[in-house]
Amino acid sequence: MTLNLTPQYHEADARYRAARTPAERLAALEDMWRELPKHKSSEKMQAELKKKLSAARKALQHGGKKSAAKADPFAIPKTGAGQVVLLGAPNGGKSSIVGGLTNAHVNIAEYPFATPLPLPGMVSYEDIQIQLVDTPPVTAEHVPPGLAGLWRSADAVLVVADLASDGVLEDVEMCLAHLAERQIELSDGPRTSPAETGASLKVPGVVLANKIDLPGATERLELLREFFAERVRIEPFSTQAAGRLTALPELLFRLIRVIRVYAKPPGKKPDMDDPFILRTDSDVHELARKVYRGLEQRVHAARLWGQGVADGQNVHLDHVLHDRDIVELHV
Ligand SMILES: Nc1nc2c(ncn2[C@@H]2O[C@H](COP(=O)(O)OP(=O)(O)OP(=O)(O)O)[C@@H](O)[C@H]2O)c(=O)[nH]1
Ligand SMILES: [Mg+2]
Structure with a gap:
């Protein structure tokens, strides 16, 4: 009997193969385990995966005991509903965005190359948290080692373009080229x-065209749209405009393509404080797996x-769920 592996399994498998750190390996294996059908014909795979999981957990513990200086600063373990990684040339406003939306102690500076290492913060969106990762800048000549791994494992990438800069077109082209060199494309659809x-x-x-508040920014935004609109979505932005900052969490939520589903025990009220996070287009089966x-x-029946x-x-059970659905699972 052939195993019907989900696209999510293949995606986690690809992440496992590309993983460079014990934390990434473990996260990918855990996703593979969740996605693997647990029946007789997959017993061999289950056993192999369990072995790998246990080795990955040991490796992580072992790594943790070693000196902290050896920990890879570019390995940012995922937390929350999804991980969004920033990417951009120096001075575009990446740290200002993370600083404006999270409690992370970012370094915002007028001079370029102010951020030496990635730094995550948590963004609140309604009842969930989304991880936003500030990163050191890239240039045509230099991509900090380890950054490409972050782009690859991210749930979404936010390219920050600097509308104050005459080089904004070249900078966006440079960011897309660094991604393309590593066989990564930005998409308006799913991963x-x-x-x-x-x-x-x-x-x-998405390309976040930052500093729209400055003179000359609108013209540069038009240029960006002219050159890139067919390849990637472009959103004007400013960290100086409260309205734009408060609208960003929703954009992040749409980008990571997840839904919130609330589980309701039969005969009781649903737990509205702690949604289950599922990928967009998940069905009741997938919720059952999480629960x-x-x-x-x-689980043999469900009410919605x-x-x-x-x-x-x-x-x-193959009913496709939507954001904010409440589901009662019957066992
Ligand atoms: N006018 C204006 N200035 C901004 C905006 N966002 C950031 N800045 C300024 O731009 C400069 C650079 O901001 P950072 O957030 O440090 O930029 P960065 O992309 O993290 O820079 P590196 O870490 O060096 O790559 C600072 O002086 C910020 O105050 C904005 O929306 N409008
Ligand atoms: Mg910075």
Whole structure:
């Protein structure tokens, strides 16, 4: 019997193969484990995966005991609903964006190359947190080692363009070229791995055209649109405009392409404080997997309160869920 592996499994497998640190390896393996169908015909794969998981956990513990100086500063373990990584030329405003939305102690400076290492912060969006990673700048000649690994494993990449700079077109071209050199493309759709497309890894991404508040910025924005609109979405932005800053978390949420689903025990109120985070287009099966972790076969029916159904309607387990759906799983 052939195993029906999900696209998410293949994507996690690709991440596992590309992983450079124990933390990345473990995160990818955990995703593979979650995605692997747990039935008789996958027993061999389950056993192999368990072995790899246990080795990866040991490697991580071992690594943790070694001197902290050896920890890879470019390995940023994912936390929250998704990880968005910034990318841009010096002085574009990357640290200002992370500083404006999170409590991370970023270094914002008028001079370039102010950020030497990646630094994550957590952005609040309604009832979830999204990880936003400040990064050191890239130039045509130099990409800090380890940064490409972050782009590859990110749930989304935000290219920060500096509308105050006459070189903004070249800078965006340079960022896209660094990605393309590593077979990474920014997409307006879902993340797709080379295993499925046979081509580049597609990572959701947007160009944030920053400093729209400055004179001359509108003209440069038009130029950016003229040159890049067919390849990537361009959003004007300013860290100096409160309205634009407060709108950014929603853009991040759309970019990472997840939905929030609330589980409701039969006969009880749903837990509205702690949503389950699923990829967009997930079905009830996937929720069952998250909730029951290996025992999801026990779920045989579901009722739904949410988009496109009557309250409490019975739905099939392959019913596709939407953001903010409430689901009662029956075992
Ligand atoms: N006018 C204006 N200035 C901004 C905006 N965003 C950032 N700046 C300024 O731009 C300069 C650079 O900001 P940073 O956030 O340090 O830029 P960065 O991209 O992190 O720079 P590196 O870490 O050196 O790559 C600082 O002087 C900021 O105050 C904006 O939206 N409008
Ligand atoms: Mg910086």
